Amino acid sequence: MLQTEVVIAGAGPVGAIGAARLASMGINVVCCETTESCASDLRASTFHASTLEMLDEIDAAEPLIGLGLKAPVYQWRDRRSGQFVEFDLGELADRTRFPYRLQCPQYHMSELLTARLPGLAHADMRFGTKVLGAEQDADGVTVTVSRAGKTETIRARFLIGADGGHSAVRSAMNIGFDGFTYEEKFVSLSTAHPIERTITDLAYVNYLADPQEWLVLLRVPELWRILVPASVETSNEELLSEESVAAVFDRIVPGQKVETSHRTIYRVHQRVAKTFHTGRMMLVGDAAHLNNPLGGFGMNSGIHDVWNLADKLWTILRKDGDAEQLARFDRQRRGVTTAFIQAQSIENKALIEQAPGEAHGARMARIAATAADPVTRRAYLLRQAMFQSLADAEAIA
């Protein structure tokens, strides 16, 4: 039976970074990924400054920056009037070497790190290996995996579930995943069409508020990414049809024919696992929490989870730390997930979808007031770049 110190289920961005971080600390890690290569879907495209600082410690920030776009400025816009409020992360240049959001598809990160893992002394990257379940005892975890049609077991001191929203590790831990699912579907489209020629003064990251159809316009190097809501009553097939997609673009760039590169429908959830650790099994990333993409917090907070957890595992495995380390990981990361990630993403959605009338005006006025005052603006930027949630987590005993 294969023996190791840590098994990670899943080589999405969170699992891949966890494996690279643990291996860099000299901890033996086996990373099991169901698929034969990294998923290349266009989900996360924003890496925040606080995350880039972590990636820099494993020499992954600069290669990723080379593949992305630096977006210091982002906008909250009223879709109908065209009025906008801008925030400039460049104001954090005294706080970080990365005073911007890096706009880069998440798969670049997973591909970069999983390509490196086989060359690292302490890492074992296993594609085509699905974690089926796990059982733990006082000394470790026995992880059952299927690989090439055969069932095998791996014995480890700890198991990390970085296996996404439908986590098999969370099922093995038998814990709840409470929260809610948004009623509407999210339609994600991408195009090389020059939208900036029609909607002028766009930044690379734009949240356009509207009571009828809010719109997110994000730039990655070759494409604009578009996110709009759609009725749950409409079938995915219809939402992805030429006619529906043309209608979405007709409301953005009227009268222009737009070719798309990707079309995807998502159901979006706000959920947090009841606990992020049970004995020797831990949850990170989407396996531990889900939130809407407004603000770009999902993947980033998952990376912050696994970074925090790696430190705790190192203390246990190399410094005779005890299980209290893992309880603290849970308190810290679940604490900020609930207090900040969930709360802020829900607030961002309320801001972009707007209730008609008073509430709409009040929300936009509040964001304008935040941008106008240097003290509140800096505090806001530190929250959005996720430095504040890291500090808040660190302050939890």
Ligand SMILES: Cc1cc2nc3c(=O)[nH]c(=O)nc-3n(C[C@H](O)[C@H](O)[C@H](O)COP(=O)(O)OP(=O)(O)OC[C@H]3O[C@@H](n4cnc5c(N)ncnc54)[C@H](O)[C@@H]3O)c2cc1C
């Ligand atoms: C439209 C959209 C836009 C988004 N934009 C942003 C953004 O800008 N910024 C941001 O921070 N977040 C964003 N997110 C959220 C982000 O995509 C997720 O939070 C992120 O992918 C979570 O990473 P993960 O590694 O935890 O999980 P995943 O990316 O889901 O990866 C899980 C991996 O585990 C593998 N796996 C699953 N089950 C098993 C098993 N049993 N055994 C082995 N392997 C398994 C899967 O194949 C997969 O490779 C967005 C999401 C959406 C839908």
